[in-house]
Amino acid sequence: MIKIVSAFLLTCCFFSATAQYDDAVGIRFEDDWFLGSYKINMSNRMSVEGFGGFDAQGFVSLYKVGAEFQLNTEIPEVESLRWFYGAGAGLVFGDFSRVQAYGTSGLDYTFAEIPLNLSFELMPGMYFGDFGNDFEIDFALSARYILGQ
Template identity: 30%
Template sequence: MKKLFTMMCLTVIATIGIYSTANAQDYRNAIGGRFGTANGVTFKTTLGGNKMLDLIANFRSNDGYSYFRVTGLYEIYNPIQGADGLNWYYGLGGSVGSRKWKYNDTNKAYISVDGVLGLDYKFAEAPLNLSLDWKPAIELAPGTEFDSSGLGLSIRFTF
C-alpha cells in the first residue's frame, strides 16, 4: 500500500514538473513530497500577499503505531533581507486522520492542532522550491499529548 501511494505521488510530481512553467522570483502553487519524521505529499497555494495555504497528506510508523493524516496550515511568509528567494515562515492549522496501534489492532480517529516554523527557498531559474520546517502538534484525540518531532524537508515543483 505504501509503495503504491509513493509511486502515485512521484507520478503526479513528475507530470506537474514537466508541464509547469517557472516564475523567476515567486510562485503561486507548488506540489511535491515531504520527507522527515512523517513522509507524504504537500501542496501549497497562495492566499494573496505573504500568506499561503499548505495541505499535507502523510503517513508515519514507529514501534507502537502507524497513522495517516491530512494537515492544513495557514502560513505567513517574511523575506530574509539579502537572500533573494529565501523566506522564513510561521503558521497554524490542524490535522485529521486515523491512528492504528500495532499490538492490539485498534484504529481510532486522530485530531490535532498544529503549528509550523520554517525556511522556504524558491530557485530563481528553475520551477523548484525547498522548505525545511518544524511542525509541532498538540494531539486532541485519541489521547492528549505534545508531539515535537515534526521535522520535515519538502521538495516541490512550482507553477
C-alpha cells in the same frame, strides 16, 4: 537533523531566485510520515498548504491529512529566501485516531534556474485522541515542483 538543515541552508546560499510562485506540488517528509504536499501562495504574504499521506514506518496502518496557514516574510539579505509562521491542523486515522493542532515556523526557498521550492519547518503542537493527549515538536522537509514556471 542538523545535517539536513545545514545542507538546506548551504543550498540556499549557492542559488538565487524569486521567492514568489502561485502553486507548487511535491513531497513532504515529516518525522515518520511520507506525505504529498500542495501549496498555494494567495499573496506575497499569505500561503496555504495541504498535505496527505501515510506512516512511513509501516508498523501500523496510519494515514494523515492536514492543512496549514502561513504568513511569509522576505529575508532581504538572501534573495528568494523567506521565513514563515502560522498554524495548522491534522487528522491521523487508521489503526487509531488523533487530531493535531500546532504552530509552525520555518524557511522557504525557491530556485530561479529550476522550478523547485524547498522548505524546512518546525511544528510544536498538541495531539488529542486515542492514547491520551500529548505535546510534540515535529520537523518537516518539503520539496515541491512549481507549477506554471
